[in-house]
Amino acid sequence: MKTSKYINDRIEDFLLQKTEPTMRSEALKYAYAMRDTLDNGYWTRAAYFWAFLGAAFAGYATAFTTLDDKPDKQIFLLLIISSIGFLLSWAWYLANRGSKYWMVHWERKIRSLQNEVTGPLFGGDKIDDDSKGWALWDSYPFPVTKINCLISFYAWVLWLFIGIYTVYSAHVIIPCWAIWSLVLLTLVGWELLRCSRIDQDSGN
Numbered sequence: 001m002k003t004s005k006y007i008n009d010r011i012e013d014f015l016l017q018k019t020e021p022t023m024r025s026e027a028l029k030y031a032y033a034m035r036d037t038l039d040n041g042y043w044t045r046a047a048y049f050w051a052f053l054g055a056a057f058a059g060y061a062t063a064f065t066t067l068d069d070k071p072d073k074q075i076f077l078l079l080i081i082s083s084i085g086f087l088l089s090w091a092w093y094l095a096n097r098g099s100k101y102w103m104v105h106w107e108r109k110i111r112s113l114q115n116e117v118t119g120p121l122f123g124g125d126k127i128d129d130d131s132k133g134w135a136l137w138d139s140y141p142f143p144v145t146k147i148n149c150l151i152s153f154y155a156w157v158l159w160l161f162i163g164i165y166t167v168y169s170a171h172v173i174i175p176c177w178a179i180w181s182l183v184l185l186t187l188v189g190w191e192l193l194r195c196s197r198i199d200q201d202s203g204n
Contacts, residue, residue: 028113035106049092056085082163083186089156096149
């Protein structure tokens with residue numbers, strides 16, 4: 001994110017003083033490039049998390065259907081998969097919120113720079129149409145990134161319930177120390193992800 005901070009500082013300098021049109025145009029190009037880069041990376045990360053969470057669901061279902069063969073080993077495997085699914089879905093949710101934050105950040109930069117260069121092409125007037133949310137065949141301005149964020153949060157809640165169910169099922173087979181050690185490790189990972197935040201000054 002150091003490159004992003006450098007570009008951001010340059011744009012701030014342009015906004016604080018009267019700059020030549022060519023410099024403002026250059027800053028606008030940088031802002032558009034950063035926004036496009038974030039948008040492409042957003043969907044790449046979404047595909048990445050979908051793939052791994054899908055594999056976790058498939059692994060859990062496979063282990064669950066063969067639970068009667070070796071219950072002690074299979075139930076411990078279910079606990080591990082639950083932990084992985086829980087942390088991956090939480091990381092996906094946080095990544096979606098972080099991506100949305102930086103998208104909005106650069107969209108604001110674009111709006112502040114574009115008026116004197118190209119006019120309000122980005123984020124201009126509202127489109128006045130007759131679209132209805134209940135019309136299944138019609139277009140409607142649903143917030144795509146918000147929907148994806150809600151889906152990731154739903155996946156996290158689902159894995160939370162799966163984990164609780166698995167822990168409840170495992171306590172009669174697996175030693176308690178093994179169960180709660182894995183639960184503690186999972187919670188530590190969850191807290192580390194929750195507390196992660198980019199330092200605005202250093203860009204890391």
